Amino acid sequence: MIKEIQLLHDTIWSSPLLLAMFVLSVGYLLYRYLHHEEGDNIRRVLIYVALTIVLVCMNPVLAYLAMRFTGDEYVFVRFMWVLPAFALIAYAAMKFALSFNGKARTVVIAGICLLAFLSGELWPDVYKKADNLYKLDSDMIAACDIVREDAATSENANVYGHVSVCLQLPNNNIYLDGSDANIFYFGVRQYAPEFELSYAVVNEDNYDDPEFSYEGYLTNSSQYAICLDKKALDREYQRIGYERIGCAGPYAVYKNHFRFTLFVVRHAQTNGNVAGRVVGAPDSNWGVVTEEGEAKAIELGKALQSANIARSYSSPAERAILTAELVLQGGDQDVTNQTNEALSDIHWGDAEGMNWDEIAAQYGDVSVQAIFGSMEAQEYTGPIPGTDNLFDYMSYITSGVNGVVTDSAVAGLEDRQVLLVTHSAFHWWLERNLPGEAVPPGLDNTSLTILQYDCGQWEAVTINNTDYDTIPDIISGLQ
C-alpha cells in the first residue's frame, strides 16, 4: 500500500512546492474560518477536502481495491480530480493578498504567482509546432488526398464507401506512442476514416538495397499503397502489380492495376462429411475423399474446361490436393498444383473427428462462434482445447490468399484464371472480403466460388455454386 501512496504523490504533485502550497492554503483557510473570517461554504469545502483526502485520495485500501479490480493504477489516481486543489490554492492566495493594501498587495500577488510559476514547468516538453489545423504531417495528408482524389474519380470504393490502403511502415510498433509507425499509421487513420488500413513492414536498411525483394515484405492486397519514396520499394511495388500515381514529400502513392480471376473450390466430399464429423487441418481417415466426391471433382473440372487456368494452389491437406488434381484432370488443364501451408483449414483441436453430438456431450451445447470466437477477438480461447481462434485463422488464410495474388501478379497472370482448393472455413474469408454479399455459413463440397480481383478489390461472380451446368455460361461471361 506504500507503493500506491507513493504513486499517488508522484503522479499528482508536480513538485513538493505545489504540495506545500496546497497544505499551506488549506491551513490558512482553516485559520481564517476559525477566526470567523470565512463563511459556511468554506467550512463545507474544507470538510469536503479533508474527507476526500482521508477517505478517497490517500486511502490505501481503496487504492488497493481500485488497482486490483480495474487493472489500471491510474484509475485510482484519477480520484484526485474531485479535489479542487488549484482552486483552493488560488482562493487562499486571493484572501492572503486581500489582507494587504496598495503596493504591498501587488508584491504579494507577484510573489504568489512566482511560487506557482516555480512549482512546475512553463513549457512542458510535449509540444511540437503543428503543420496545419488537422495537427498532422502535411505530406501525409497530401498523400492521403492523392488516394482520395483517385478513388473518387475511379469509383473504387466498396459498398461502405471504403477503399483499402496499405501503408509501409519501418516496424510494426503501431501501438507504441510516438513511434514512427504509430504516428504514420494512426495519423492516416485519424485523417482518412474511409481507408481500410493494412500495413507492410520494411526495415529501413532495405530502402536502397538493390537486392531487396518483395517476398516476405510486400503483398498485392490493397487498392492503394502509400510508402516512403525509395528506389527499392518503388521497384518492388511495380513488380507486384502497382503503378505509381503520385508523390507527396517523402511519400509515394501507388495504385493497384492487377486483375485476375480466382476459382475457389471446396475439397470433395470426405468420409467425415458423410458421417457428419468435423475435420480440420490435420489429415485423418475422416479426411479421405469418397468415390462420390472424386466423381464430383472430375465433373466440376469438366465444367471448368473452357477456363484457362494458369495456376493451381491448395491447402496441404490430402483431400484438397486430391480435389485440385481431379479438377485439373477433369478439365484437361496442364497445370501442376502447388500447396501452401497458409491455406490450411482451421484446427478443431481435441474435437477433430467428433460429430456434433459428441462435441455437445463433452463441451456442452456450443456454437461455432463460441468455439472459434470472432474475427477481431485476438486473445479468444474457446472451450475446446487445441482449436485455432478465428482471429488466427483469418490471419493465416489472408496471408495465404495474399500470397496467391502476389505470386500471380509477379508471374504476369493479368486477366488469367487461378484455381484455389480450400476448405469450408474459407467462408469467413469470403464474408470479410465481400462486404454486402450473402455468404453461406460454410461452403458445400466441390462447390465453386468465382471471384474477380479488380485492382485490390474482390467481387463475387458466383458463390458456393454446385450447379455445374451453369458454370460454362458464367465462365464465358467473365470479363
Added chain:
Amino acid sequence: MTGLTKKWEHPFFRFISGFVAMLAMAYVLYFPFWLTGRSFHRYYQVYFIAVAILVVGGLFLWRKQWIVAVRRDVRGAISYVKAHPMVILFVVIVGWEIWRVVTYTQLHYSDDDTYIPLVNDILTSDQFFRVNFVDGRMLSGGYSLDMKYMLAGWFQFQALLCRFSGLHPLIMIKTCLPIAVILLHYSVVWNLCRAFSGTEESDGLLTFMLVYAVLTEAAWGQLSTSWSYYFLTWAWYGKAFLQLIVLPFLLFVLLDFCGKKLGDWLLIAMVAIAGLAASTMGFLLIPAELGLFLLACLVSYVIRQRRICV
C-alpha cells in the same frame, strides 16, 4: 444563496449550463438510438430538432430577460475591465493557452489512436461503434467494441458537433473544442471562487484567476492524472471535460444548492449526466464527488448543529 434563479445571474452560468445541457441531452437521447440500432443521421436529426425547439422556445419565452442579461453582461464586462486593468494579464495568459492549442500539437497521439477514429467512424459509417477503430473495417456480426466506449457519450457528442459544423473531426476536436474547453473552464472556476466566498463581491476575483491561470499553466504534473495535464495536452478528451468542467461545476452547483426548488435538483441531475457522458471515469467520480459532498454537509451539520441549507 437562493438556488437556480440566483445562479442564473452569475457571469457565464448560462454558457456553462448551456454547453453541459447539450452534452447531457445528447447522452440521454443516444441510448434509445444505440440500443435499437438506429443510424447516426437519425440521432443527429432528432437531437438538433430537440435543441432547436429548446433554443427557439427559450428565446421566445424569455426574450426580454435574455436581452437584459446580455446587455448587463456586456456592460458588466466593460466596467470590470475599466475598473481592473490588470485583467489584461489574465487575458494574455488565456490567450497564450489558446494560441498554443491552435498552433501546436502533441509529440505523440496517445489515446487519439482510439478516440478520433471512433468519432470519424460514427460519421462515415452512420452507425454507432460498428467499425474496428484500428483498421477501419466494419466489425463482424458477433463482435462488439469495448463497452466503455459505448457507455461514454463523448464521441457521439463530438460527432454531432462535427456534423453540425461540417468540419473535419480533427479540426473540430483538436482545435475548436479545446478553445471552448479552456474558456468554459475559466468560466467555471470564476463561479467556483464566488461560491467559495459565498458572496457576490468581485474583489479579489482577478487575483484568484491570475494565480489559478499561472498554476494551470506552470504547475504541470508529469503524468496524465495531474490537474494540468489534460488542460495542457489533450483538452479534447472526455476525461478533460470531466475534470476541467463537470467536476468543478458540480462542486459549484452543490455549494449553491438549496434543495427547495425543482430546478436545483434538475441542474444537479443534468451536470451528473454530463459527467457520465464525458467519460466512463464519470461513473466513479460523479458518485464519489456527490457522496463526499453529502458527507461533508452531514459533518458540517453535526459541527454547527443546524440545517444544511444556508
